[in-house]
Amino acid sequence: MAAQDKKRMLPASIAAMRSRKKQKLGGAGDRPVVPPQPAKTSVRSDTLAWKDVSLPDRLENYEGFFGLEEIDDVDVMKDDSTGKVSFLSSKPAHAAQVQPGGVNSGDEAQHGDDDGEEWSGFGDATQGAAAAAVLAPSRKVSAALKKPAKQRKQTKADEPPKKKKEGNSTAAFKTLTEELTAKEADVSAWRGLNLSPDTLSSLSELGFAKPTPIQRAAIPDILAGHDVIGKASTGSGKTLAFGIPILERFLELRSTSHRSNGAKAPLALILSPTRELAHQLDKHLTALCSHGLEDGPSIATLTGGLSMQKQERLLKYADIVIGTPGRLWEVMSAGQGTIKALQQIQFLVVDEADRLLSEGHFKEVEEILNALERDVDIDDDNEAAEEEQLAFSPGERARQTLIFSATFDRGLQRKLAGKGKSGGEPKINQDSMEYLLAKIKFREEQPKFVDVNPINQLATGLKEGLIECSGPEKDLYLYALLLLHRNTRALVFTNSIDAVRRITPLLQNLGLPAVALHSGMMQKARLRSIERFTQASNSGKPSSSILVATDVAARGLDIPNVKLGIHYHLPRAADTYVHRSGRTARAGQQGSSILICGPEEVAGVRRLVAKVHAQSAVAHEESVSEAAKQGYYIRTLDIDRRIVSRLKPRTVLAKKLADTVIAKEKAHKADEFFRSAAEELGVDYDSEEFEKTDNGRRGRGSKRKANEREAREFTKADVGAMRAELRALLAQRVNVGVSEKYLTSGGLDVEELLRQKEEGGDKGSGEFLGRVEGLGIE
């Protein structure tokens, strides 16, 4: 951009600055007091020491804007009557030409003479700081602000962040790490993988005596520099299957490279489909990298819901970057040099790859993959800097791509395993995993496909069963199941946020320790829920904790000792069933997965579960539907319905209470909304009148609306009375029909009932308990 162009644009930018300043100061009369300053002389704008301001890497939306310059310590004077502007500086720039008479000449002069109004910056600065936008030929002009450097709040922006120690990132996963920190183990079983002493000592401290099958199979291939697509059942240690080789490479580079403590290009980028999983990955890798290591890699986790500035700062100094696609793309697009830094990663990991493509992530994943390609976004004028940056990573090699999941689309699996049908290229569905794989530039033509569970996608310690009941009875059966698993960590899956919002208070009203998790919650509340859920039974003796969640909790979450997964709503797809069920029976433990189905859902769910079990058909080249036909038949659990029906009055009341509170909150919010809308329009709003009009409408949801209306009309006293009644019901013993022992408000005395059973007590009660606890399928 020629100096001439800058000069001609300045007046407009100053006008823009001036009008903003007026808004902020409320006119000249409100001008802040300017402290004494060194003598300043008038200089020409084009002779000032303008400095380039670095801009975000991607500027698609800036409409021709291609440069920004700033200047500090300059006062701008404007004559309101003539529009004439002059610049006063205490330290004229190298080439600054002081003008006789103190008035600018050149283009600025056409704005008239100076009448002395002093422009003193933008309100919170005592010294003016100006910045001029340098534009493309469209000649649009705008102005931007920057406080003088010395006045900028002393943030730690320019300092490398303190290295995160294990446990610092989010309290939510603290307990997870604590549980990881078991006793030191003999790690001789890892020897064959040729890991460094540092990594072995870390594994020993974590108590991981031997590699899991996916670790044993994938680590050598990754260390040998191959691209790897890894498939293994849920809870089988996939995180460390890619985490250990990343740590190995870090250690290798650390001992030979010029990596310093300053800003650097990251070594690995890990994409995660959910925020919770991203934070958990952080926790697992932090645990791996901080045990037994003096100076391990720095990890930055970029997820929505938390401070973007802080995450951007951490990113500058990170060796390993973990991110959800939305936030990562936001940071990449807005950052300065972020894309270039990320283009230098040596590992790209796509965790839970199939999920990344669903639920609206696809576009961002595609953008990220495009941007990561090295020939994209290279600024021609800046080739030298580019080369310098690329040279920064010593021994740089082409990026390795690692893709992991417990579930891959069957057709793709066959293809990856080299069993794909020969013949013409099939049309690739744009939302498919295959499409993603086509987008990724693997370093090898054929990535290694490592499948350690070709036959079984589900953990071996998992028991499955279903409970059949009518739709409206689902709450009742859920309550009964949870009562029967009183001292258990249980996860309840629903298909909607509304259901989580309804079921959580319902269970709480029934005295159960339920917490909610869904994507509509604030990020901090999400982490708090996981923390509460995780901590509840870490106190020593078993105690129950219940997480009611949408499928945001279905993938990857590694919460120890979850013994029961309940599908309150049926999973919509086979892979969702696998991942939901995979929250239990992890790392070789036992667990149960129970589906609560309406009568019309049973046939479909049987097919879905059979399909999951029929994965063996893929391995054996049979058709899945054939295998499903003769294959796995999920058992219906035999619950004593008479006993469950005795829990009905309390469940109905607890539901009514929960619905009342929700309806009142909803009404309050709607009322606020209409009131402020009416205010804006200048019309009267009468909520009762509005209600009457609304009542007149019939159609879908009118019964629900009628219930809501009824619930809204309950007074405080009504609600109080309902609570009292519920308390009384919960205090009553529920006769289990055949035993001296009862279900009470404090829950079920399972031990006592089981003891009775063992002692040959009443068979009926024991049957009820025994069948459900053991799922009747042993």
Ligand SMILES: Nc1ncnc2c1ncn2[C@@H]1O[C@H](COP(=O)(O)OP(=O)(O)OP(=O)(O)O)[C@@H](O)[C@H]1O
């Ligand atoms: N070698 C090992 N020995 C013992 N435990 C291990 C080992 N490797 C990992 N683990 C533990 O196993 C648990 C499950 O690991 P991880 O979360 O990596 O499973 P995953 O395969 O990624 O599961 P998902 O498919 O559900 O995401 C974790 O608690 C982890 O600490």
